[in-house]
Amino acid sequence: MTKNITQDNLIRYIYSETTAEETSLIEEALRSDWELKELHDNLLETKSELSRVKVSPSQKVIDNIMRYSKDNAPMEHFQ
Template identity: 40%
Template structure:
């Protein structure tokens, strides 16, 4: 029985959260269905972009950390 792959199934597949049987079903469906293959490719590219995104704190977060550290009196621990 062939079932329809949902977007959730494709995301689980990309994150390797599917079992062997599901992997085969999704791979077969992608071979037989060009639009599914395209959607799978687009999701894979999105995941790669998210993973590669630079994680930098905002300027306001940095300012708050610096302000807190400057206001903290290290000499009072003596």
């Protein structure tokens, strides 16, 4: 694996937290280092799977929050 590119840098890269300079260094390394590229692809794939997880609360929860807001609105909102 390319010496200057640490695995932690690669993590920052796949989460778009590298500087422009770091990004270009990593992208250059990815073009020539198959081992780094393989690790990158695996990490990226797992990351994208995680991004698909979504859980929604029940409507009851939303209604309760809206009701709390209405029931506790400041007096001036009723004038």
